[in-house]
Amino acid sequence: MDLGTIIWNTVALFLTFCIFSFLYKDNPFYKFAEHLVVGVSAGYFAIILYFNGFIPKVWEPVTKRGEWWYILPAILGIMTWTRFSKKWSFISRFSIAFYMGIAVGVAIPLEMQQRVIKQLHATMLPVHFMNIQGLWNLLIVLGVLCGLVYFFFSVEHKGAVGGAARLGIWILMIGFGAGFGLTVMGRISLLADRIQFMREWYLMLAQFVSGG
C-alpha cells in the first residue's frame, strides 16, 4: 500500500464526513464538499466533452481531413450562444429549431411504438379464471383500467365509476409503495457503501502503519 493511496483515501474520507455533517445541520464543511463536487463534475465534463466531441467531430475532420462541411453544425452550435444577448438571441432560434426538428422526427415514431403501442399490446391479455396466469392477467387488465378511470375527470367519480377510481388509487398506491421501498433500498446501499469504505480505509491505514 503506497502513501499516495492512503492520502487520497483520507481526503475521500474527509469529504464523506463533510457531506454527512449535513444530517445534523447545514454547515460550511458541507457547503465546501457540495461545491467541490459540482465544480469537479462540471470541469471533468467540459474536458470530456472537448476531447470526445469537439476534437474528433469538428477539429480533426476540418483540419486534418479537409471535410469542411463539419463546420456547419459547429456554426449552428455557436449560434445557440447568442441567447446570452438580448439583441442577437433570435439567431439561436434557427439552431434550436433545426435540432428540435430532427429530434422530434426521430423520437416521435419510436416513442409511440415503444412507450405506448407495445405497452398497450402488453395489457391486451387473455383473461380467464381457469389458472393462475389468467387471474394475473385479469389483475393487470383491471389495474390498468381502474388506474385510467382515476385520471378520467369528465365524469363525476360516483357509483361504478367512483368504485373503479377508488380501486385505481389503491393500485397506484401499491405502485408508489413498491417505488418507495426500492428507493429506500437504493439510499441504504449508498450509505452502506460509504460505511464499508470507512472500514476499508481503517484496515488500509492499520496495514500501512504496521508496515504490511
Next chain:
Amino acid sequence: MDFYERLMNLDRRWVYLVVGIAVIIPVLNPFRVPVFVTQEVKAIYDSIESLEPGDILFLAIDYDPQAMAEVHPMARAIMRQCFAKDVKLIISALSQNGPGMAEQLISELGKEFDKKSGIDYCYLGYKPYFAIVILGMGQNFRIPFPTDYYGVPLDSLPMMRGVRNYDDVKLVIDISSGNITDYWIIYGNGRYNVKLAIGVTGVMTANYYPYLASGQIFGLMGGLKGASEYEVLSKQGDRAIKMMSIQTTAHIVIILFIVAGNIGYFMSRKKKKK
C-alpha cells in the same frame, strides 16, 4: 405533550442516528443473509451462459461514480462471467462522468483474466448525446466511434474485423443509473430490435418492470438486490451479497420507524376525536 405526540414530533436526527447504527453493526460484525434469485435476473445469467466462446456481448456501462455502490457489482460480475467464458466484449460508457471509472474496471479485470484490448474486448469509451450514439451504432460502430477509448482505429482491432453493428452482437446489457436506459429501450430495442437486458439502481427499478412484462427487455437487475442475485448465480464476487445483511438490518429499523410513526398518528388522532 404525551408519548404519542412526542413520537409524532421525533427529531429526524434520531432517525438518522438509529439507521446509522443499524448500518454500522453488520459492517463491524458481518453475517450472511439468504439471497433468493428472481426469474428476471436468472434470465440474464442464462443468456450469457448460453453464449459460445468468441461470441460478442455489448456491455453499456452507463452510470456515474455516485451510483457505483448499487450497480458496479453488476458490471463487475457480468464482465467476469464473460471473461471466464471467453466471450468477447464491446463496452461503451455513455454517462459523462463514467468513462474513467469504466476504464479502471476493464483494466483491472483484463489483467486478472489476462485479456487484451482489441483482441478480447474493445472499450469504445464516451461520446456525447447518447440517443444519437445508440442510433449511430445501429448502423455502424465506427460512425460514433471511429477509434476506441485509447485512440486505436476500430478497423485495426482484430476482434472488430467483420463486426459492423448490433447484428453482430448476441446481447446488449445496459447497466445504468439514469435515463440512458430509456434510450436503449426506445432506440436500441425499438429501432434495431436488439436483445436487451438492463441493470438499474433501486430508485429506477419499478419504472422498468412494464418493459419486462411486455418483452421489450428480457432481464432486469434492480439495485443492490439484483446485483447480489447475480453474484450468487455467477459466483463472481460477493460485495453485493455482503451488503445485503446491512440492507436487512436497516430495512428492519425503517419498518419499525414506519410502524411507530403510524401508531403515533392513529393514537393521537383517536385522542383528538375524544
